[in-house]
Structure formats: structure tokens, C-alpha cells
Amino acid sequence: MSEQSRPVLHVDVRRPQRADARRNFDALLAAAREAFATKGVEASLEEIARQAGVGIGTLYRNFPTRQDLLNAVYFGEIEELCIAAEKAQDLPPWEALNSWLQAFVGYAATKRAIWESLNRETESFKTARAAMYAAGTPLFERAQAAGEARTDISFDDLLRMVSGLTAAGFTDQAQRNRVLNIALDGVRAR
Amino acid sequence: MSEQSRPVLHVDVRRPQRADARRNFDALLAAAREAFATKGVEASLEEIARQAGVGIGTLYRNFPTRQDLLNAVYFGEIEELCIAAEKAQDLPPWEALNSWLQAFVGYAATKRAIWESLNRETESFKTARAAMYAAGTPLFERAQAAGEARTDISFDDLLRMVSGLTAAGFTDQAQRNRVLNIALDGVRAR
């Protein structure tokens, strides 16, 4: 259909040149991913720096604002989500949608960030959201067209449902999956 | 069946005797309910006191710990939830469960608190949770026995699903209900 319109999420944060600087940059990114995933987007930046074994000044040099750091983590995962959507195109309609949602659930940092930011109108969040919707909507519409997904809900409904469920507290991964599958049963046609 | 076993949630916080003190107590409770509902259980106590038009000292005199204040709001709503469960007993199985879940969704402060505390093992949270489960489980089991709800999930699964969805961000109330109903469709048998 469309001519391979992969959305490009440009993040204007570059890995530094010097070896030591690159090490710190990567350590910060890893610590941030972890922190945002467990504590949410409001995680303490000083704690992230500490966790990365780096001074707070170094964090701010690489990522002048919290948003910059968040973007570096978040945009990366959204990008992967877009790629996952392309790969899923070959599967049958329902499996394609399902596998993409699995990927969605897989990104710990992303799911929390998405959940907490669904109603935030930051420019960067809007961009990321747009990219994600562009990637996922076709899968959903295909499932609908194939009569596998009900047509009285929107992709937005679905995504909020899934992200709400993924962000909720469960006793273990098995319960999370169980609940998720039940909810998705509600999305199937008939 | 059981002989009217209404769980008693004892909160050892009493309204003060003096008129001015009672006014402050009530104002604090109202402000706290509002704050916990919108900002979550970590809402600033000083902000709550300010909102209630009361000194921070007064807040601490009435509710020595954050947990005490939270309990006063939370236990009250849980109690009402228990009563709602009793009232629902007369309805047909599925409607009974449904109406109770509606009530659950209705308590703004409670749903946030529940969601944020599902995995917290505070003594008071455990007590409140036990009461709520005692109230809701019979409704769910009745729906299962009547062949209206699937039997491969537990009441705990259901409650986490619903509270996850209620706490999630939606554009409006209509969307929240739409999504909730879809997820509940997944819970219905067949």
C-alpha cells in the first residue's frame, strides 16, 4: 500500500567522541532506562547519575534537560517498536497485532513513560506518539478488516487499555499476561 | 448463605470534640480526598493543609502519619464499597458483579490508592484489601457459578485489571467506560 513510510524519530543527542565520555554516556543511558522504568518519568536525576557512577555535572552536560534524557531512552524504544510493526506485517492479521502488542509490553521504560505521558502535550511526546500510532494503526485496521477485531473501538482505545494494564501492579509476569489476554479477548470480534 | 458477616474496618482516628477542631478535621479530610485522588498517595501534606486552610501542625495533630490520613479517606471508601457489595446481592449474577465494579470505579481517591498500593504490604493496606476482597469475591464467584464469568481467572486478576484500567489516562469518561466494558467482555464466559 504505502511506499515504506518509516517514520524517523530524530534525537539530537549524540554520543561523545572521547572514550571516557562515551563510557559515561552509555552508563547514564542504561541507568536512566532502569530508573524511568521502575520509578517513572519523575525519577531523581541525581540518583541516575549516582547509579551510573558519574557526577551530576556529567549528566547535565550530556542531557541538558530531563526531557533530553527521557527522549534518548524513550525515542529509542519507540523506534524499535516501529520496526517491530514492520516485521509483524507478514503474520496473519490477529497474530500480527498480537505480536506487536507483546513487543509493546516488553519495553519496560517505554510502557511507563507512555502511560504517564498519554495526556501530556509536550512536543516530543506528540512526535513519538504519532510515530507509534502510525506504526500500529495499520496492524489494528488489518485485524478489523479481517473480521478478527471488533470495529466499535479505536486504536487509541486499545493502546490505552494495554498500556494501562501493563503499568498496573501484578504479582508476577504470568498474571500480567493472563489479564492482558483476557482483556484482548474482549477486543476480538464476536 | 453466610450470616451477614460485614467486615469492620476500624480506624482509630476520632473527630475532635471542640467545634473549631471539628471544622478543621473535616476540611483536612476533604482536602486529602481531593489531593490523593488527583496527585496520588504521595501528595504533599503541606499542600493538603494549605488547601484545607489550616496549619501544618493541625494536620499532624489529627493525623500523626501520612498513613493515618490516607486510612481515614481510604478506609471510608472501602467501607462504602463493602456496603455496595451487600446491596448488589439482590441483582442477577452478572449485573451484581458489574454494578459493584461500577461503584469501584466511582471512588476516585480509592482507585488511585488501590492501584498504587496493590503490592504494598503495609498492615493497614492488607486489612483494607482483605475487607474489599471479602466483599467482592462472593459476587464474582456467583457470576462464575452461573456460567456468566469465565473460570480460568481469579478475583484478584479481575480487580487488578479493573484498577489498572481505572487509573490509566483516558481522554474522557466515555472512553474509560468503553475500554472498561471491552475488557469486561473478555471476562464473560464463552
Added chain:
DNA sequence: ACTATAGCGGAGGGGTGCCTCCGGTATCAA
């Protein structure tokens, strides 16, 4: 090895929140 400099890290100022303490005030019983 040497040096220019990219990069480091933490001290420190400002802000907010938690909680205690106690001099002052409003209430109520007599």
C-alpha cells in the same frame, strides 16, 4: 613525552517537603 582541551564531578544556592515544637488563641464550662 607533552600539551591543549574535552570532559569530569561535586560544592553550593535555591526550592520544596517532612515533621517537631511551643508561644499564642479560641472555646467552653462554671
Added chain:
DNA sequence: TTGATACCGGAGGCACCCCTCCGCTATAGT
């Protein structure tokens, strides 16, 4: 009215976080 006292409220000490600034250090090119 008056006195005893229950109750008020905010100042202040501590902790944590945000963010900036700048003297010091490790790196990389020669």
C-alpha cells in the same frame, strides 16, 4: 465573665532534589 485548657499555626531543622559553575583530570593528537 473568666479561667483552664484544647487547639492552633508556622518557624525552623533536616533531607532531598534541581541545576550551575568552575578548578581539576584524563585523553588523544603530535
